[in-house]
Amino acid sequence: MQQLVAVVIDGIIYSAWLFVAAVGLTLIYGVMKILNVAHGSFYALGAYAAASIAGALLAGGMPPMLSYAVLLGAALLVAIVLGPLIERGILRFMYARDEVVILLITYALFLILEDVIKLIWGVDPYFIAEPYGLLGSFDVADLTYPYYNLILVGVAIACGAGLAWTLTRTKTGKLLLAVIHDTEVSRAMGINVGRFYMVTFTFGSLLAAIGGAFTAPTVSVVPGLGVEVIVLSFAVVVIGGLGSLPGAALGAVIVGLVRSATIHYLPQAELFVIYLVMAMVLAFRPRGLFMLAEARKI
């Protein structure tokens, strides 16, 4: 029983992290049909910006409680500077090209950004551990968890709910669907497609950066941080069904719980459990959990 509680809590914490890291990818893929490998770079950039800015401010005597706001601010900074730059500067000239070609472009960007990070921050790790312990911790089932984990869960829920509301309940969401499907007609119907793309890309990047920024306090920020995130996010997004927000949420929860159960009961299998889950889900639902195979009208 006690172990089961731990499985669930650990699973949820991991799910929250996974969801925040992955949801931006779903958004960008869903809208722009771009499998954005540079997503990992934004995650890493968010973490670096958060760690270095918050670190500097804390050293300069900022009240520690403000550091949470700084994490968010750092992520915003990264996304607002780089998102439009990359989208307007490079990607927008490529939309006519094949999906895989754009994928490769983001891969090339990822390579470049890896070294940019190295040039800016060097290879030594950055830490911004204060926010993690600051709020104290709670005990369940003989285990101690810092409250910070709840912040992570909160961030995940906030991102998910906000996005879901925007996409399904607002006109903007519907217009996005139109843009996704047919840019030419969307333009002719009066939609400013360019702005939609830019905002979407920036927002997706922002989510990645938030993921990185809020993970920073729990890890050491080092080169290569973003690599793992890429495939994990892809897995989550595919399990859920591409472009589906509830899908991404459910995918994250499934992966999180399964991984945590594996670690508790069968640690040896942790290495490939995520891929097993992905293969199993796809075997039974070839287009992910939340994507309906709709017949095309002929």
Added chain:
Amino acid sequence: MAAILDAKGLHKSFGAVVAASDITAEVAPDSVVGLIGTNGAGKTTFINMITGYLKPDRGRIHYEGRDITDLAPRDITRLGICRSFQIPQLYSSLSAYENMLIGLSVVMRNHGVGGFFSRGRPDVPGHGRPAEEVADDLLERFGLAEYRDKNAQVLPGGVRKLLDIALTMAAKPKVLLLDEPTSGVSAEEKFSIMEMIMKAVRAEGVTVLFVEHDMEVVSRFAERVLAFYDGRIIADAPPEVALNDREVRRFVVGGELHRLDEKRDGAHA
């Protein structure tokens, strides 16, 4: 003579929308049937069911006495039932000529010709000439020669339509189903194209079903008309009779009686 195509009690609904309710029709070999009806009456659904794209909820379809209801589209096609599409289905990144070549190569493969070990340029079964020649010939006959090397994606609407039909004709069908073959095609060409198709297939005793909104075309080419309304067949008669049927005039043909009853057409939705 036994029917070549025999649909019995076909029923198909999409949620609350009934697209086919108790459609029963026998088609005699070597006949030409025109399908008319309001928009959303169920004409395309009927063709989709015959060609295996949609499975009817109830009812069976027989072709030359064989039950084909549960076959996949490709198997039905291989039996000789070929169709064209209301919205042209082309290989959009390929040129018109390449579209034809691929179509023909599938035909050859289905007849076991042109595989990895075959030498030279074998003839396309049914056409008696190598694929390259057949392709150019078909393009020529459909007036598509000038578009030979243009990508299907950028072809004008009417031309896409014709290419779609030409692709369908490549397989030398025994039953030909054409979904609005002349919509989008220039007025001057409508008749000549239809005539050309008829001439090509009628000599070989091919059965033709075509959906059409242009009543002149229908009355000129169809030997028999099936009029659809709201998922049902409301008239089944030679064109002179069917087109003067009261209900058909009211719902389909229009003219003096053209004011529509607003409550009809899929009013269940």
Added chain:
Amino acid sequence: DAAPIKVGVVTFLSGPAAGPFGVPARNAAEITIEMLNGGKVPKPYDQKGFGGARLQMVLVDESGGTTTQVTEFRNLVQRDNVDVVIGYISSGSCLGIAPVAEELKTLTVFFDCGTPRIFEERDYKYVFRTSSTATMDSVGAALYVKDLKPNAKVIAGLNQNYAWGQDSWGDFELSMKQIFPKIEVATSQMPKLFAGQYNAEISTLLNAKADVIHSSFWDGDLEAFILQAGPRGLFKRSVVVLTTGETAMYKLADKIPDGVVIGARGPYGPYAPDNELNKWYSATFQDRYNVPPNYAAYQMTQAILGTKAAWEKAQAANGGKRPSIDQVIAAFERLTFTGPGGEVRMAIGKGHQAITETAYGVTKKVGGKMTVANVKRYPAETVNPPDGVKAADWIKNGFKK
């Protein structure tokens, strides 16, 4: 003036291993070669370069996988005509490079990689390794646990799921079973390399209530683990042994509580002996890079100095003329030399594999500064197998032949 000697230096310059190992090692190579060329290294290394000939460094990144590394190695030898290659952190690279070095007849000195397999599986003529194998770290850790917690009953492990992590845990578990025949293994966690999130693993470790937790985590993973485990009280519940903890101990000084067992993969960093060479080395390094040299830096310098020692020994035997590679190799085999970490003996692997002493201690903050206390040193022979015996067999046999 003698023709310069070209030295290929290979270490991680990108990716996660660059920060803790690769770049410190590169820095060490840079500064060592520069000092050697300037003749500024204390005795017995005060001759310029190698035997008077200047050293010229050709730098290569170790990233990109074995195929890339083999390609780059060939480039170094056949395109850049280097005389000797010093490098390689990853065991996979070392295993892949060794046969190629043999094929290309190029003197190759591994400075860091841990796997004992290299000289156990094959004999090499051109390949040397100037640091001890990972076996030493695990055996040393077990011996230290014996001294620190003689009543230990339950152990648990947290190691990365790849060869190094598996071997480290395997050797440690085996050694513990030799030392404590009744020891119980509560759990062995093997998260994926660079997973970053260890909450679930930490929960299982907390639940294990083990006396000792062994981890060969390094770099970002190690640091993330420390950051996440600290607030959850893991260090209070169990004694944690971090076999490579030295690379993190200064950076995370305020996050590591007292009493954590720290290893440095040999007598490096805080465990380095108090001799002239080390005083010079740590001061020079600190001066240039503003951080103390970590064990990867020590190992790199040790490899360069060892090669120098062999080279100059061969040169002396050759009447002061530049020696051939074969002569250098003859001099290198079974050589004993001194690095900033103390004495190194090329004692096993038919004289190609070094053994050194090792040391472990526990963290202790003194006046806010991180130090190690309760340091125990283990002579080379107690923590390394004798020549010709496989590490695993040696442990299984109760640390005997």
Added chain:
Amino acid sequence: MLRVEGVDVSIQAVQILRSVTLELPTGSVAGLIGRNGAGKTTLMKSIMGLLKVSRGAIGFDGADLLARPVHARARMGIGYMPEDRRLIPDLTVQENLLVPAWAAKLPDAAARLEKVYQLIPEIRHFAPRKGLQISGGQQKLVAIGRALMCGDRLLLLDEPFEGVAPALAHRLVEVVGNLKKEGMSMILSESDLQHSERMVDRIIVIDRGAVSMKN
């Protein structure tokens, strides 16, 4: 009033439109007639801004259209119906209709929607269905309705009657006639004058990318 002057359009280095000049006074309906491939769609797309004009000028009510991006043209009250319908498959019919209103943030979206339903009552019956579920002809009706949502000054309808059952086509002709009375300008393309004959004020004949006007 729409004024097209000496417009050349090339696609991938092939010239499609050659020095097209035409004028369309406010409140008049022009039939654009030509064979397959004559350039009807190309001309409409050029006016809408979906194709790049290499030479010439297009003005609408005194504004220089070429200087405005596509979406700005739509927001000026130009409605366009592509020949291949192109509804958004995942949106319902009603949402498809509302897209132009949402895009331009029109305050009277509901009223406009209601007007479309009144003009083409058939649409109301399948309004809750998804774009990909309705039949080809039904899609055509929705596409026309969608063009009407934002097009309150100029309508560009590319083959609006193709695939529409004759009874309904007659009705649409009447609808068009009523709109004209409200002062709307319109260009309808058709391959001949089968449906539009009775209501067009002028005929634009297009052949191999060149136009000639008839009144």
Added chain:
Amino acid sequence: MRPDRTPWVLGAILAVLLVVGPFAPLWVVFPVTIAIAKGLVALGLMILLRCGLVSFGQALYYCIGAYTAGMLGRVFELDGVFTLMLAGMAVAAATAYVLGFLLARYRGIFFGLLSLAFSMIFYGLLVKSETLGSTDGFNVLPSTLFGIRPADEWVRYAVLAAASSVAFVAALLVHRYLRTPLGSLAPAIKDNEIRVEYMGASARYAIHVKYVIAAALAGLGGGLAATTVGHIDPEMAYWTVSGEFVFITILAGTGNVIAPFLGALIFEGIRNVAFAVSPNTWQMVLGGALLAVIVFLPNGLWSLFRRGRAA
């Protein structure tokens, strides 16, 4: 119809490699051989790419080929280059035949990521197999040619000659296959599967066949890489390796069977140069170069040659 010149060009390339090989510097011979191995994998990916499928898990078959070769040496002490390559190919093809039943149902990103999942599961299994050295892998026996072990100076050339001959045959066969009805169906499947079905062909069957061919080629390349590099490790199945193959394929373009080899050669070349000129920031150089190729050569490297011919 334009006469088909590809077989002649292929033959000429083979001849050049065989003749120039002995005189080329050894540090060139090795990466060229590696490029041929990767080119074989890319050739398979090209077949899939032509029908719009991108496999992010082709490293699975590359690794299977390599491990088959390695295991044959380890267990049965087989060391003939051709034996090892063909064995790798056979095992890869057999695996693909089985997995193909599942994968042929998938399209787009789902195909890509499901194949990625399989390769990562295989990677996980290899990492767990400590007797095979886990992530460190193990050495492959030095290879022989028809039972003869060439002298050290000639080994590289011998392997190059073997590799280029095999690649020549493979490329010729694939070239021929692409012109058969089933082979030529690829762009049709990519564009419009409904139409393919309505022509009477099974897209799923065609994809299954292509998948097996692609896997066979990857296995062949893996076997070759194993004997060339002399060391194998599970990393060969890692997704980044698959990613590299995809990159090469797309860089090359799908125009011709020669393109993948060209792409592999240029990719290896760029990386070699990047490593040499900028050891600390080679990723940036590589990324920049690749970006430039994608942006300025929309149809892949092959378009360079196309354009030259048209002019």
